[in-house]
Amino acid sequence: xxxxxxxxxxxxLRKAIPPVADRELKRDLWPQMLRRLAxxxxxxxxxxxALVALLTIWFFFSPEAIPILLYHL
Amino acid sequence: MEVLDRFAQGxxxxxxxxxxxxxxQVYGWIIxxxxxxxxxxxxxxxxxxxxxxxxARFNPEGNFGAWARRIATNAALDHLKTARREVALPEDxxxxxxxxxxxxxxxxEQIERAFRELPAKxxxxxxxxxxxxxxxxxxxxxxxxxxxxxxxxxFRAVRLLRRKLKGLGVEP
Numbered sequence: 001x002x003x004x005x006x007x008x009x010x011x012x013l014r015k016a017i018p019p020v021a022d023r024e025l026k027r028d029l030w031p032q033m034l035r036r037l038a039x040x041x042x043x044x045x046x047x048x049x050a051l052v053a054l055l056t057i058w059f060f061f062s063p064e065a066i067p068i069l070l071y072h073l
Numbered sequence: 074m075e076v077l078d079r080f081a082q083g084x085x086x087x088x089x090x091x092x093x094x095x096x097x098q099v100y101g102w103i104i105x106x107x108x109x110x111x112x113x114x115x116x117x118x119x120x121x122x123x124x125x126x127x128x129a130r131f132n133p134e135g136n137f138g139a140w141a142r143r144i145a146t147n148a149a150l151d152h153l154k155t156a157r158r159e160v161a162l163p164e165d166x167x168x169x170x171x172x173x174x175x176x177x178x179x180x181x182e183q184i185e186r187a188f189r190e191l192p193a194k195x196x197x198x199x200x201x202x203x204x205x206x207x208x209x210x211x212x213x214x215x216x217x218x219x220x221x222x223x224x225x226x227x228f229r230a231v232r233l234l235r236r237k238l239k240g241l242g243v244e245p
Contacts, residue, residue: 009231010203012243016184017204020108023101025117030092032118037125 077133088128092121095138099145102215105205106149106197116152120145139214146197146215153193180243187237191230198223199230 059066079087099120104113123144124131131140188196198216201207202223213220 006203006227006231009234012184012238013188013199013203016181017108017188017200019204019206020104023104025097025100025114026110027114028093029096029100029114029118029121030089032114033092033121036118036122 075133077131077137080137081128081131081133083128088121088125091124091137095141096121098138099141102142103145103149105207106146106200107152112152116145116148120148123148142215143217146217150193150197153196180241183241184238184243187241188234190237191233195226195230195233198226199234202227 055069076087076090080091096117100113100117103116103120104110107113107116120141124141127144131137188199191199198212201212201215202209209220209223213223216223
């Protein structure tokens with residue numbers, strides 16, 4: 001694609017979508033950041049999910065294991 | 074101990090220092106991509122949230138600004154992917170399109186809409202090259218790809234946009 005063609009696209013785009021004139025941040029975002037840090041969700045590690053999946057499969061194929069496991073908990 | 078070392082070890086005060094130092098720079102980069110003040114503010118916080126989570130992966134001898142910009146670009150890309158406006162182009166626009174340079178405002182809006190319908194990765198590359206006139210090198214660094222890959226994305230964006238504009242009766 002030629003530079004001239006790119007130039008036409010550039011011109012067309014800049015008319016339809018002008019460059020952002022004001023790029024300055026007007027306020028301090030630290031308070032917002034602190035709120036975000038405070039509402040940190042509890043994350044479940046992948047190996048916990050893997051353990052749940054393994055137990056589900058085990059219980060599906062050996063339901064008699066459920067009371068045994070409950071007894072040992 | 075340097076602030077970057079302390080940040081890499083998870084020190085919140087060091088993170089705050091870096092946040093205050095770089096929030097304006099990160100915001101200024103994101104707004105070039107998303108072009109909305111409120112969204113850019115939210116994405117700036119989202120960027121620093123990702124930075125905070127990834128502190129252990131940061132190399133204190135590296136360039137924090139460049140690292141933050143790359144994370145910011147990814148956050149903006151994720152936003153564009155999920156928030157893309159799915160607006161169908163009107164069939165009769167070709168009849169309403171007028172020749173450049175006196176292109177009608179409505180046609181401008183349709184061009185913008187066609188542009189927003191480009192895949193997010195192409196849209197970001199084309200916005201930064203054509204609208205914001207950033208250098209290929211800077212864009213490549215922010216996207217974490219080569220200069221050649223940026224040029225390829227811009228080429229594909231232009232080709233797709235040209236196809237869409239032809240459908241609108243606008244011949245770039």
